[in-house]
Amino acid sequence: MRARFLMTALIGAGVLAAHSVPAQAPSTDAQINAIVQSILAQMTLAEKLEYVSGTGAWDIKPLPRLGLPQIKASDAGLGVRLSNPVGVAYPAGPALASTFNADRAKQMGVGLGLETRLSGFQQIAGPGLNMYRTPFSGRAFEYLAGEDPFLGAVLGAAQINGIQSQNVWADAKHYIANEQEVNRFNLMETVSERALREIYMVPFESAVKNANVAVVMCGFQGLNGANPVCESHAAIQQTLKNEWGFKGFVESDYAALKHTLPAAVAGVDIERPSANIFSPGALGALLANEQLSQATLDDKVRRILGRLVAYGFIGGVPAATGESHPPFAERAALDVAREGIVLLKNEGQLLPLRRETSRNIAVVGKLATGAPPTGFGSAHIAAARYISEIDGLRQIAGTGANIVLLDAVTLDPARSAWTTPSGASGVQAQYYANPTWSGAPVLTRVEPMINLDTSGGAPQSGDYRGPVYGGGGTAQPASVRWTATIRPTVSGAHVFKARANGAVRLYINGQLVMDNGDGNPLPGNVIPPTIPVNARVMLQAGQTYNVQFDYSARPGYIAVFGGFLGAQLSWASLQAPPNLSGFDAVVVAAGHSAEYEGEGFDHPFTLPEFQDELIANLSRANPRTIAVLHGGTGFDMQGWIDGVGAALHAWYPGQNGGQALAEILFGDVNPSGKLPITIERSITDNPTYANYPQASNDLNFSAMTYTEDIFVGYRGFERSGRRPLFPFGFGLSYTRFNYGALSVSPGIAAGSGRVAVSFDITNSGEVAGAEAAQVYVAQSGSAVPRPVKELKGFAKVFLQPGETQRVTVYLDQRSLAYYDAARNAWVTEPGAFDILVGASSQDIRLRGQLFNLFRSVTNTRVSNPLPAPELVRLGPVHP
Known part of the structure; x- marks a missing residue:
């Protein structure tokens, strides 16, 4: 069996020579401040008020009179979405977190920044540094911290340093405690100061102290009485600016502000997208009645100017080169996917598959076809080029292998078998000029499938070219009725899936199912x-069954960010096909998109x-079933995990994820990903269950207390x-590792110096x-409640x-400390700590053990989340 690890030097002999970064000047705070003050002194009050009001997008307004260019920003942290074509589609945040590798975070950061x-932008809206609390979270796929603040502190700062090495502003978001999407514009969260400081603020603190992040984006939801968090003086002015420096x-999240003062x-400092709350009139009125000081306004302008000066943007910015998908960025996406996929189960060493014996492989699931999936929203990247998972298997398996997609158990409009009432292949479609399927249809035709894409982007032949109703410039029928017959080949449960921007009704043999x-949107x-x-x-x-599908x-729906307009219907069996046991392996692509x-x-x-x-039924028919999960969270696996031969969490693996997955399945790459989250057996086991027991998008859900603290x-x-199903930090390999020879030096801590925890790892x-x-620290007998143990260090070795x-x-000392809200400081108690x-x-x-001699109290200005900040600085990546 072959195994390889392909490392990439970030800054080395000619790797980025073709894309050199312009020299930045000036380089010291004193020089920057002098230039900023000179510009600020020349600005009129009207210009200052305009400067902090946004442009209608994510940009900074130009001021040609003073040589200030428009600063252009692009969504989002998983790829440059606003370029044409879009940039490389990178693996999701949890995939990066699963690498447990600062070098991969730097590499991805350089690729994003490059x-x-x-593409002609000077800022990218990322990375996302929020924490993982619950498997319900809709935006968990964006965030690179997993459930551990130290992991986020390392990877976030490393990625930001990579981005900003390319003379591009990084934007740490969403400050702060944006761990769930439920009622995000109005949800009021109550979080203890200790929990904020020890968990939710840590990645942002590291971004400031270890990466000098250019921009921080405050979020929508309320926090401890401030609604939204963008109006929290304690979180922004006091902590972020005054204490952390x-x-x-x-900047505000998109239209996040509610109240000007x-x-x-x-x-x-600046409102996005435009002057709604921070309008010149509103701010000017506050200045006039002295509710807002001139110094406060000047500070906002000064901070924005400071980043322009520091990055050499005064006088103009580099033009777009027209180059897309540089090889370095393509490789970064592939390397993160290779290290981010986590092997959860490998019964009887089913994996890696052997080319000489695994010649006949069945693939199940639409997620294995087309571009590898990703999440919905502003971080959605519709990959301009990609390697699908089934194509990756076909390439890596070699010539002569039979890699077949099982249509009967794959839920996809293009693979659902239909027959018209007259016996022809396809479905009969009737289009109506009203929303209630009333009267005579204005258009009747036979279509090959039910895949109506009214935004004009259907990959199959079902895009709408009929009459337009309702105005608005969108080719949108008022209602449609499709009729057909189906004849299943297997008895038992089947699944029908409808996706539509409106009301749907499905009848089978006249019965509403x-x-x-x-059908209104959320x-x-x-x-x-x-x-x-x-x-x-x-x-x-x-x-034979008669099917009627009404739409x-x-x-109110949208077709961007991964959205869809139109109607689709597909059906598939949940039972295993009769011949499934004859396959050498069955790969099931499951999860979210x-x-x-x-x-x-x-x-x-x-x-x-x-x-x-479906997975349970397939694994019963063929125990060589391999479940490949996609999404940004954990899933309920209790019903099938014991039956499958192997399971992997691929998260959203990015545009090159199909290649990475196939390399791992066939052993060309040895999996090394580790879970950055805990996967529970039951949702009732999750620590957040008391305050968020089930996913809810109810607007009446207006308050949440983080009772788990x-x-x-x-x-x-x-x-x-x-006991979880899979614990934090877990991930299997095709080899074995032995640990030994632990030393903790010095074994007695008496000051602010560092302690070296050294040990041997052997590939046996x-x-x-x-x-x-992973290195955890534990203290028993503390004066305050402490976790059983906490991650305080990690290292990845090849x-x-x-x-x-x-x-x-x-x-x-920070590795041993807890946050004391009464002191607003980090406190380390004397006594023994288990390493x-x-x-x-x-x-x-x-x-091992470390004994701390004296109580220490460290203020929040001096304390750093990372004991070795140099590890996240940009530099060579070592294999």
Whole structure:
């Protein structure tokens, strides 16, 4: 078996020589401030008021009189979405988190920054640094921290340094506590100061202190009485700016501001997208009546100018080069996918597949076809080029392999078999000029499938070219009725899936089996998704069924960000095909996509489309079934995990994810991803269950208290003693790693110096592999409640068979401390601390001890989340 690890040097001999970054000048704070003050002194009051009001997008307004160019910003943190063509589609945030590798974060950051700059932008809206609390979270796929603040502190700062090395502003978002999407414009969260400081603020603190991030974006939801968090003086002005020393500027999330004076005083420096709340008139009136000081306005302008000066943008910005998808960025996306896919189960060493014996492979699931899936919303990237998962398997399996997609169990409009009432292949479509299917249809025709795309972008032949009703410039029928017959080949449960921007009704043999009511979009959502509706129906093999599918369009949906306009219907069996046992392996692509997960809404813990039943049935018929999960969260796996031969969490693996997955399945790449989250057996085990027991997009859900406090994720599981299905930090490999020779030096801490935790890792297997070793700190007998243990260091090493490497991870006083709200400081108690080194939070291999002699109290200005900040600085990536 072959195994390879393809490392890329970020800054090295000619790697980026063709895309050199212009020299930045000036380089010191004193020089920057002098130039800024000179510009500020020349600005009129009217110009200052205009400068902080936004442009209608994410840009900074130009001021040609003073040589200030328009600064252009692009969405989003998983790719340069606003370029044409769009940039490289990178793996999702949790995939990067699963690498446990700062070098991969730097590499992805350089790729993002490079493409941003080449596309003519000076800012990218990312990375996302929010935490993972619950598997319901719609935007979890964007965030790179997982459930651990230290992991986010390392990877976030590393990626920001990579982005900003390309003379591009990074934008840390969404400050702060944006861990769920439910009622995001009005939800009031109550979070203790200790939980904010120890968990939710840490990645942002690191972004400021270890990466000098240029921009911070404040979010929609309310926090501890401030509504929105953009109006929290404590979070923005006091903590971010005064205590942490943030030098950049704070921008609002898109239309996040509600009140002019509170937001201005809280520390927001510029409104996005335009002058709605921060209008020159509104701010000018506050100045005139002395509710807002001139110094406060000047500080906002000064902060924005400071970033222009620091990045050399005064006088103009580099023009777009016209180059897209540079090889460096393509490779970065592939490398993150290779290291980010997590092997969860490998019964009987089913994996890696062997080319000489795995010649006949079945693939199930639409997610395996086309572009690898991603989430909905402003981070959605419709990949301009990609390697699908089935194509990746076909390429990597080699010539002669039979890789076949099983249409009968793949839910896809293009693979659903229909027959018209007259016996022809396809469906009969009747289009009506009213929303109630009344009267005579104005258009009747036979269509090959039910795949009506009224936005004109259907990949199949079902795009709408009929009459236009209702105005608005959109080719949109008022209502449509499709009729057809189907004849299943397997008896048992089948699934029907409808995706439509409106009301749908599905009748089988005259019986109503699907009804989504009036079909209106999610309330309170400015970018409403088109979420599918699913129905489970029992059918008999060989029997003919009459199908009627009614669709009536509704306004308010969108076709961008992964959305959809029109109507689709597909059906598939949930039963295994009769010949499934004859395949050497069955690869099932399951989970979420932009249809079910994304910005503005939360989703259930269960898999959609009755996929749990499908996977269970397939694995019973063929125990060599391999489940490949997609999405930004954990899933309920209880119904099928014991039956499958192997399981992997591929997250959203990006445009090159099909290649990365196939390389792992066939052993060309040894999996090394580790879970950045805890996957629970039951949702009732999750520490957040008391305050968010089920996914809700109800606008009446208006308040949430983080009752788990600091005990989020594995901290909460260990406190309650509940055993997860897969613990934080878990991930299998095709080789074995032994740990040994732990030393903690010095073993007695008496000051602010660093402590070296050193140990050996040996690859005791037969193939090359990588191990992400994790260092946890535990203190018992504390004066305050403490987690059983907390991640405070990690290191990823790449080892050949038989190779041993000495690894050193550093700790300091912050590694031992808790936040004391009364003191507004980090407190380290005297006493013994256990140092635990392991392969996951539940697989501790080595135990040592550190004794701290004296109580220490460190103020929030001095304290740093990282004991070794140099590890996240941009530099060479070492294999």
